[in-house]
Amino acid sequence: MGDSDLAQLEAWGRANREALRQRIRVIQLLEAAERAGITPIPTGRLHAYAYLADVLSPVWDLQPFDGKVLKVKHGPHYPDLQREVDRLVVMGLVTVSRLRYVSRTKSGPLIDADYAINFESSYLGPILSAIGAGEADLALDARDSEIHTFLVELACAIATVPGDEIDSAASVDATYADERIDYSNVVDFGSWSTDEKQDNLSLAVAERFHRFLPGRAQLSAGERLYLYASFLGRRMNGA
Amino acid sequence: MERESLGQVPGVKDAELLAALNDLGSIPTRVDVADRFGIAVRAIVEDRAQNGWAGEDSSEVAVFLHTPYPREIGTKLGAAPVSNLIANGNSILGKLFLLNPDASYGRVIDLPTKVDLIIDWLIDGGLGDQPVIFAYRKSRQLLARGKGARDEITRKDIIREQPPAATLTEINDALNLIHSQYLISPTVCPPGVWEKGRAGEYIPGVRPEKAIQRELAIGLGSWFHGIVRATVEETIPVGRIDVRLSYIRDGAWAYWAILELKVLRSSHNAPEGKKANPVSLTDNAEAVAEGVRQVNAFAKNWQAEPLLEVFDLRQNKKPNILAEKPVTQELSKCTPVPSCRIWPLFGSASDARLAGFP
Numbered sequence: 001m002g003d004s005d006l007a008q009l010e011a012w013g014r015a016n017r018e019a020l021r022q023r024i025r026v027i028q029l030l031e032a033a034e035r036a037g038i039t040p041i042p043t044g045r046l047h048a049y050a051y052l053a054d055v056l057s058p059v060w061d062l063q064p065f066d067g068k069v070l071k072v073k074h075g076p077h078y079p080d081l082q083r084e085v086d087r088l089v090v091m092g093l094v095t096v097s098r099l100r101y102v103s104r105t106k107s108g109p110l111i112d113a114d115y116a117i118n119f120e121s122s123y124l125g126p127i128l129s130a131i132g133a134g135e136a137d138l139a140l141d142a143r144d145s146e147i148h149t150f151l152v153e154l155a156c157a158i159a160t161v162p163g164d165e166i167d168s169a170a171s172v173d174a175t176y177a178d179e180r181i182d183y184s185n186v187v188d189f190g191s192w193s194t195d196e197k198q199d200n201l202s203l204a205v206a207e208r209f210h211r212f213l214p215g216r217a218q219l220s221a222g223e224r225l226y227l228y229a230s231f232l233g234r235r236m237n238g239a
Numbered sequence: 240m241e242r243e244s245l246g247q248v249p250g251v252k253d254a255e256l257l258a259a260l261n262d263l264g265s266i267p268t269r270v271d272v273a274d275r276f277g278i279a280v281r282a283i284v285e286d287r288a289q290n291g292w293a294g295e296d297s298s299e300v301a302v303f304l305h306t307p308y309p310r311e312i313g314t315k316l317g318a319a320p321v322s323n324l325i326a327n328g329n330s331i332l333g334k335l336f337l338l339n340p341d342a343s344y345g346r347v348i349d350l351p352t353k354v355d356l357i358i359d360w361l362i363d364g365g366l367g368d369q370p371v372i373f374a375y376r377k378s379r380q381l382l383a384r385g386k387g388a389r390d391e392i393t394r395k396d397i398i399r400e401q402p403p404a405a406t407l408t409e410i411n412d413a414l415n416l417i418h419s420q421y422l423i424s425p426t427v428c429p430p431g432v433w434e435k436g437r438a439g440e441y442i443p444g445v446r447p448e449k450a451i452q453r454e455l456a457i458g459l460g461s462w463f464h465g466i467v468r469a470t471v472e473e474t475i476p477v478g479r480i481d482v483r484l485s486y487i488r489d490g491a492w493a494y495w496a497i498l499e500l501k502v503l504r505s506s507h508n509a510p511e512g513k514k515a516n517p518v519s520l521t522d523n524a525e526a527v528a529e530g531v532r533q534v535n536a537f538a539k540n541w542q543a544e545p546l547l548e549v550f551d552l553r554q555n556k557k558p559n560i561l562a563e564k565p566v567t568q569e570l571s572k573c574t575p576v577p578s579c580r581i582w583p584l585f586g587s588a589s590d591a592r593l594a595g596f597p
Binding site: 034035038039117162163177180212215220222234235 | 339341
């Protein structure tokens, strides 16, 4: 095998590893959304949830899956994640329903749909166990169990916001809505950022709540997620 | 551990954070899923009761099942999606809900069989291990089976037709209920209060205060859900065992009451087969005196109601510990004098009955 073949093989491996990571991420997100009862989940809502999971990961002492996102008017959208959603549909692990065509004048057309876990897939059980969504001791990586706990708690917190408002929740998020960053620019809260507390304003908000409690009263990470969801809900309604 | 917070967050007004904090009393607390589900369902059912069961038909019972995947089970049963049960105000009686841990989203179907047969129906359908709660309108009872339909009733609550109010009378009512239903004898009290298999000998667990503290936090959190936050502080110096109640006073969260917990013992903990060393009256009295000092200091610092709750695990409940010199000396230094109550716990149900508790 020549050098160029080897380089090609390594490139293929890297590309597929990234795809696999994204695929696992999709299943983790959808499985947590199932537990929160918010499935089938529309495309925009899934991407909003994925974004909030990234920007609020540090509240749970976790690294974001992706510490940056392109700021666009209709809210966060991750092409790589969407590609893996579509592949999982083809693989039979994710179901798609209410497939629809959304016409947009400026940004071009969009295919929208609702997604959910396909519980009839015989592969699902072992996959969920391996990625930390089953018995904790069956996870291939112990950190995945913690990620799973976080994602379920976040999905339940987001579920306190009325369903149709979840889609736009990310757009009013403190980091995404930061006026210092214009549309079509990258919002970096954890990729190249050297100061997480300066650049992740969502984390700063979540950690500031306890300042308004008496004494040394503490808030758990879960409570901070719920308070942040309440903050988003009120922002959307102008309250 | 909390990180050090930044100052004001760019683009975010502190008023927005304060507004969000109004919801803190309704946010799930650090309890297990069954208790979390139970607190959320209670809020839904009492919301309907407090609205005079408006919109309900002649049905008398609602069933709430927590299931890991509401949609999966719901699809098999032909159930409809349901969300925001408090806000939507829709009828709940005559229905079986399949819900997430906060009872906020899930699926619903009409009760699939007669009420008397629901437990069998759940077990036969493979749903017998999920926390389930039955709400009965006529008898105003909320019966929870936290370990699933196939297990015993773990909690009983009265469906209140008036919302809770943050008053000392209601704290007393809540404590009476917690004491009589969840603490009084080993058959109902949580693991850890008594040494396993040795309750009859009046040998306490290793840290009975922790088990009692947890029960109080759940019970008070459920009772005052929505208006009061019941917390167990975990960063307090070793030896402090309390439950702190906070509420919104003058537009901001403030401590309302502090419940300092103390346990009276006949003996120290000892596992099966080991002799348990006795605890003297003086040691018990000193512990209570220390509790008086602690609750008094906290209450002064935070303008909170001082409540000393003493759980008496002694076989012989006399003499009255509050009349012992170390305690009376401490109490005489307090202005105002904290409320001090003694809650007897018995090593057997028959001892409780003999003492006049049903």
